[in-house]
Amino acid sequence: MANPNSVLPLYEKNWYKHNYKRVLDSIILILLLMLLGYRLIFVNNYSLPWFVAFMCECWFTLGWIFTISTQWNPALVKTYPQRLLQSVSVEELPAVDIFVTTADDELEPPIITVNTVLSLLSLDYPSHKLSCYVSDDACSPLIFYALQQASNFAKHWVPFCKKYNVQTRAPFRYFIDDNDECMTNNEEFRQEWLQMKDMYENLIREIDVYPKSIPCLFEGEFAAFSNTTRTNHPAIIKVIWENKEMVEDGLPHLIYLSREKRPKQPHHFKAGAMNVLTRVSGLITNAPFMLNVDCDMFVNNPKIAQHAMCILLDSKGEKEVAFVQCPQQFYATLKDDPFGNQLVILYKYLGAGLAGLQGTFYCGTNCFHRRKVMYGLSSDDMENGLNKLSDEELKQISGASNELRKSIVHALKGKTNSPSDINVKKGIEEANQVACYGYEYGTAWGKQD
Numbered sequence: 001m002a003n004p005n006s007v008l009p010l011y012e013k014n015w016y017k018h019n020y021k022r023v024l025d026s027i028i029l030i031l032l033l034m035l036l037g038y039r040l041i042f043v044n045n046y047s048l049p050w051f052v053a054f055m056c057e058c059w060f061t062l063g064w065i066f067t068i069s070t071q072w073n074p075a076l077v078k079t080y081p082q083r084l085l086q087s088v089s090v091e092e093l094p095a096v097d098i099f100v101t102t103a104d105d106e107l108e109p110p111i112i113t114v115n116t117v118l119s120l121l122s123l124d125y126p127s128h129k130l131s132c133y134v135s136d137d138a139c140s141p142l143i144f145y146a147l148q149q150a151s152n153f154a155k156h157w158v159p160f161c162k163k164y165n166v167q168t169r170a171p172f173r174y175f176i177d178d179n180d181e182c183m184t185n186n187e188e189f190r191q192e193w194l195q196m197k198d199m200y201e202n203l204i205r206e207i208d209v210y211p212k213s214i215p216c217l218f219e220g221e222f223a224a225f226s227n228t229t230r231t232n233h234p235a236i237i238k239v240i241w242e243n244k245e246m247v248e249d250g251l252p253h254l255i256y257l258s259r260e261k262r263p264k265q266p267h268h269f270k271a272g273a274m275n276v277l278t279r280v281s282g283l284i285t286n287a288p289f290m291l292n293v294d295c296d297m298f299v300n301n302p303k304i305a306q307h308a309m310c311i312l313l314d315s316k317g318e319k320e321v322a323f324v325q326c327p328q329q330f331y332a333t334l335k336d337d338p339f340g341n342q343l344v345i346l347y348k349y350l351g352a353g354l355a356g357l358q359g360t361f362y363c364g365t366n367c368f369h370r371r372k373v374m375y376g377l378s379s380d381d382m383e384n385g386l387n388k389l390s391d392e393e394l395k396q397i398s399g400a401s402n403e404l405r406k407s408i409v410h411a412l413k414g415k416t417n418s419p420s421d422i423n424v425k426k427g428i429e430e431a432n433q434v435a436c437y438g439y440e441y442g443t444a445w446g447k448q449d
């Protein structure tokens, strides 16, 4: 779905010159080469220490050649969300399935996951085009409960963020800046702000006092968690919130998922969870794009999905770009970042350098993927679509579920579900099958990129 009406590109890649850095890097390279020459010509005693030192210096020089060649032509990508919204109507914007992974309710406290989820539910993107799937590898009723509470809070939080164009939509970061908000002259905002803060504090209490406040832990919705342990339980998939009317300014679907685990069966950590999320979401919403976010991250730019779509929907990007990777930033780091925690070298220099060559690397989280590429369609056969895949290959990709095979064919053909096609309940029945630990045996899942 490109921008047929618009001649202006939705994104541009701008290469910028870094002459000073180039000169400096080249001088270092020349010095290294001179050092190698010196070793060979003047210090030629050919002893073992000489040889070891020479090999180390060769290795370092080779590494430096790779470093400067990757950073020689850095590029920055600029996106134009305004042009996107002019060329594509809200109904034409593609759906995005959002995956959040969590694995431990002690090391990754549920309130952290809840904040991540809240920042995603409140993205500036039509709500009926978003679905949030939370994968819980701890099989924790506490995480499930926390998400239930979060979805109640989200009914107030999301409209509040959109009404006042809040930038930081993870409440724990937003409410750090008390003073700014209370100093405002806008009385209506002030009242609502205080109310939201109060509700958020209540939410923290609800999650922290659990399970004392729930006497019948394993009743009703929680029955699925009885007789389960972290490493031994069946698949549990539950709809926490369904946007039944598919309203644009409502709340996105929120779905809890804990894939089946059995003792001594490999589960492949986050990668295993991502595979299950891809299959389960394929059966329920089958959005053409997937965004994955670790539970300890949050979205600091509410328009990020629009920025990503500028690249993924642009007529050039549609042929060339398989994924859009967002850089990571870390809060509460030390002043001047003495330990390099902000990963400046990785994102600013290496990331921009690789973007200048072809495209940046996938760093495991905060990334939008094209679903059909995940199913094995390479950029070369993007236009030919399914023609390249035989029935046997398709079976290898889908595994035993016929419904999943249909959904994969659907995705590979570039078709999308209209909101009225989505039947969350029916999808979940099928999804239990593809969330089993043995589902991947004899298939291409986990074997092919």
Ligand SMILES: O=c1ccn([C@@H]2O[C@H](COP(=O)(O)OP(=O)(O)O[C@H]3O[C@H](CO)[C@@H](O)[C@H](O)[C@H]3O)[C@@H](O)[C@H]2O)c(=O)[nH]1
Residues within 6 Å of the ligand: 100, 101, 102, 103, 104, 108, 135, 137, 268, 269, 270, 273, 293, 294, 295, 296, 363, 364, 365
């Ligand atoms: O069995 C597991 C283990 C981990 N996770 C989740 O995977 C994510 C990442 O795991 P974590 O241990 O937090 O990895 P980090 O070392 O913090 O993160 C690095 O590794 C991740 C996995 O590749 C990338 O997503 C990150 O970008 C990268 O910083 C978290 O959301 C976990 O909850 C699972 O879902 N199941």
Ligand SMILES: [Mn+2]
Residues within 6 Å of the ligand: 294, 296
């Ligand atoms: Mn982490």
